[in-house]
Amino acid sequence: MPMPHRTFAQVAKRRLTGKEGRERIREVHALLDELPDYRNGPYADLRKWLMSEIEDSRVRSSAIHRDSIAVRREGAAQIALVGPPNVGKSSLLQALSPIQIKTGDYPFTTLRPVPALTRIGGVLVQLVEIPGLIAGAAEDRGGGRALLGVLRSTDAIVYCLRAAGDVHELEVVLAEVVAAGIDKPAFLAATRADEAEEGDLTRLAKAFPALEVVPVSILDEASLDDFRAAAWRSTGLVRVYLRVAGSVDEEPVALQPGATVTDVADLVHHELGATLSGARVWGSSARFDGQRVGREHAIHDGDVVEIVH
Ligand SMILES: Nc1nc2c(ncn2[C@@H]2O[C@H](COP(=O)(O)OP(=O)(O)OP(=O)(O)O)[C@@H](O)[C@H]2O)c(=O)[nH]1
Ligand SMILES: [Mg+2]
Known part of the structure; x- marks a missing residue:
């Protein structure tokens, strides 16, 4: 038997008294876990009230947490995941x-x-979940300015919305990002795609014509691979495999778009970058396997490069 809803409300209020910030939000989450899962009626009202408590606490506590929000960069690139709550970012x-x-x-x-480090095609990339960008974030509501600050320094953005979700929810987030003057390479992850209904993806593509829509479900390994590929493309980086004494390294190195053979050599050893005469190249930037190229030859994603002294 669940606790009568009136008793629950009293207990909840008592447990929240005197708690602020993270502590209060943690208590609200604990209460939500204990609350019977009815979709209607007094328990549903309690759920709604508890949800609004979370948002209010966030707004109140944003000032306190403002300076502890920075994310240390790791890996070859940093990609931020933003979107409305509960879409499956975590x-x-x-x-x-x-x-x-x-x-x-x-x-x-x-x-x-x-932050979470993930390996994409052999290169470490940092994904960062940016939570709770709410309407008014660009004016610092809900600590929005600090959250947007993290976004400002990332290399790319993945906008996340449930495939079956309401486009308005993401429009709100996009509007805040635009209002903050942030413009990055981006795509749209249509999350929880296993719950999608026919027509959902077309609906999203129509609502966000500037964004490539990539359906993804954590229950579908192939869709996770598609997500990784899209995430990699969004960084614009190129992967190069070094060939030394006839054998190719398994782990690629990552370089900025437009990188040349000299940049590759620089990565291996700075002096090498200064002294090399060129390279031999296999892959899409080469006209034939093992083509001999000069120092300024631009490499492509997936190329194999052997430095020539
Ligand atoms: N069916 C299905 N459920 C999912 C999928 N991904 C996440 N979920 C569920 O969606 C709910 C929300 O997931 P989270 O990962 O916490 O979402 P979030 O966007 O990080 O949410 P907040 O941090 O609260 O903003 C959880 O109940 C997950 O189990 C998915 O691919 N398919
Ligand atoms: Mg989350």
């Missing part, structure tokens, strides 16, 4: 990396940016 991070992160069937499970 679940994606969890599916793509070894980190343990809290996920939950309610909004604002994640309260500050969470």
